[in-house]
Amino acid sequence: MSRLKVIQIGVGGFGQSWLTILRDFNEIELVAVVDVDENNIVDAKKLLKDDSIQFFQNHLEAFEQVEADIAIIITPPQTHKRLALDALRAGLYVFMEKPITHTFEEATELYNEAKKYEKFIMISQNYRWRPEISAIKNCIQQGIIGTVEYGEWNFRRATKFGGWRDQYSEILIEDMSIHHFDLLRHILGKDATSIYSKSMKPSWSWFGGNGVASAIIKFDETLINYFGSWVTRGKETSWNGEVRLVGSKGIIELIDDVPLLTYEDGKTHELELPKMPYTDREFSIFEMVQAIKENRKPITHLEDNLKSFAIVGGALQSIKHGEEVTIVGSKSIEAIN
Incomplete structure (x- = not known):
């Protein structure tokens, strides 16, 4: 071709x-x-x-x-x-x-x-295609730390974009957290089942909407505590964020984009980074080209990405109504008391 x-x-x-x-x-x-x-x-x-x-x-x-x-x-x-x-x-x-x-x-x-x-329509979820993320996913999927039972995901940056982003009411959730929500699906190999979220706008924020948010997300029986800020002070995280995924046999951490594995005996070592033909956005383009050549859907095709975007939709509903929201497949459903 x-x-x-x-x-x-x-x-x-x-x-x-x-x-x-x-x-x-x-x-x-x-x-x-x-x-x-x-x-x-x-x-x-x-x-x-x-x-x-x-x-x-x-x-x-x-x-x-x-x-x-x-x-x-x-x-x-x-x-x-x-x-x-x-x-x-x-x-x-x-x-x-x-x-x-x-x-x-x-x-x-x-x-x-x-x-x-x-x-087809493909959505670029370029954070998936980073060696440190692939190393974590491979470790989880191989069962090296057993079943992931809970985790923490923290993202802290102070970024001034200007333009249309400044007008969003929930800018962190709507524009940034989709990366991390998609990574959780990608790494865990599970879809989210429920979310409870809160957000706020610090007094010093340059965004028109809320630049800080937290969420408790369930992926079946796995509990994830998520926090993000786009108006942080002090030490920033990488764009990936800082991650801790805790399993029955150990823990995987991502700190300053270095993936670490700690076993039950307390011994820690860095995970080996896989070799990839391309990374980040270049891999997204590579995947698009390969999907067309092989006459298949790309990994992050529209239907799949709806399942990540449903977490965003659920978070927004939860913030609006102050309730936990159930997520079923690619649909977010408002909880009814």
Whole structure:
């Protein structure tokens, strides 16, 4: 199969770094760039320095005029549903940044509509594809510490983005925690069954909404205590966070992105990091290409990612109503007393 042709939609901010990844990835060809902001188009032209790439401010014009295989969507979540469906109608595969959409209800609507089309939608969950995460998952799945009975996940950073993120009412849960919730599903090999969550906005916060949240999440019989802050003070964690997963035969920890295994006798050693053909976002693109070549769904296809996004939806319901919320498959259900 020749190189797959890609149209990237959205090249402002985070989209600029995606341009570099796509430009340098050998198995794809970047054929067009779309952005509604002319300044972003100018910046993209300067970055790419490639006259063969076409530039548009209207994605429908790009779909009509450029032959392509994949639409890569790096835009605010409020635009994802419309752009993804337009791409499917144009006969393109779809690759999107997380979260799927702005709301869980929109994501469910997109899933139901997307089933009408032959091509798939993949969500980039790039945190999965890091050697330290793979090392932890492999250890858990091999049963080295026995059954994981409880765990702690702590995330603390002070990050100022500006733009649309500053307007979200629950910015940590809606935009950041999806990474950690998805990692929990990935590592444990289980789907969440319930969540109880609280959030708040510290007096010094620069976000319009709540930048601090905690949650108690059940994955069947495994209890996870989650805490996250995007407006922390003092020592920050990595983007992965600090993790402790405690089993019947030992504990696995992730501290400063170093995975550690401690047995019942107290002996601790670092887990060996696996060799990977690509990591992080590059692996996400690699998985997309391989899925198309092998005529299969990618690992983080839309239906699977709905199960991670359902945890976000459940957390938001729990915060709103002050109740524990039951999560069934890819649906979050408000608890009724």
